[in-house]
Amino acid sequence: MEFNQKGTKEDILYWAKRLYQKNMSPSTSGNISLKTDKGILISASGTCLNDMDENDVVLIDYNGNLIEGNKKASSEKIMHSEIYTKRDDINAIIHCHCPVITAFAVAHQEINKPILPDFALFYDEIPLVPYYCPSSIELAEAVGKYFEKYNVVLLKNHGVVLGADTLQNAFYQLEMIRAYCETYFGAEVLGGARALSKKSVSEIKKLYIKK
Numbered sequence: 001m002e003f004n005q006k007g008t009k010e011d012i013l014y015w016a017k018r019l020y021q022k023n024m025s026p027s028t029s030g031n032i033s034l035k036t037d038k039g040i041l042i043s044a045s046g047t048c049l050n051d052m053d054e055n056d057v058v059l060i061d062y063n064g065n066l067i068e069g070n071k072k073a074s075s076e077k078i079m080h081s082e083i084y085t086k087r088d089d090i091n092a093i094i095h096c097h098c099p100v101i102t103a104f105a106v107a108h109q110e111i112n113k114p115i116l117p118d119f120a121l122f123y124d125e126i127p128l129v130p131y132y133c134p135s136s137i138e139l140a141e142a143v144g145k146y147f148e149k150y151n152v153v154l155l156k157n158h159g160v161v162l163g164a165d166t167l168q169n170a171f172y173q174l175e176m177i178r179a180y181c182e183t184y185f186g187a188e189v190l191g192g193a194r195a196l197s198k199k200s201v202s203e204i205k206k207l208y209i210k211k
């Protein structure tokens with residue numbers, strides 16, 4: 001399938017497959033959505049992100065009501081809608097249980113060590129949202145609150161949620177965070193992940209401002 005950036009069902013199918021194929025969303029976990037003029041396009045409940053077709057992407061309003069489609073929307077639909085309601089600049093959301101990122105959420109550790117320049121460029125920390133039952137209103141509201149300040153959060157003992165302007169950027173950010181986590185664990189095995197100095201981090205941040 002060709003990649004297109006207009007914000008269509010095809011986009012969701014394309015990036016959903018890439019998420020699954022990179023082992024970022026195993027089995028039937030994870031959900032993915034896009035803001036459109038008509039509402040929120042979101043993956044259906046209980047689908048494997050690799051095996052979806054057009055019928056597995058449905059349109060809902062901001063209260064989670066089905067507008068178009070024959071399937072139930074993802075059970076995390078309220079979490080997606082909370083984020084879009086809070087943030088005009090976010091048009092695409094990925095929620096997944098990427099094992100190597102979720103390991104931090106299970107160890108109850110936020111991701112905050114600037115071990116790599118590309119991480120330091122975008123993030124000071126990726127915080128940990130307290131545990132609430134998956135699909136609950138409480139989880140949706142807690143995540144919405146964190147998104148007033150952050151574009152990506154860890155969900156304690158659950159997974160990760162990331163919002164961006166496009167699905168392509170959401171995917172690339174998530175892939176970069178996954179690479180960070182893999183590098184971190186490898187470095188820990190080899191004797192310890194060492195952080196960049198404060199000076200190096202501030203140089204990197206200045207580069208970003210200059211762009």
Ligand SMILES: [Zn+2]
Pocket residue numbers: 029030095096097134158159
């Ligand atoms: Zn989940």
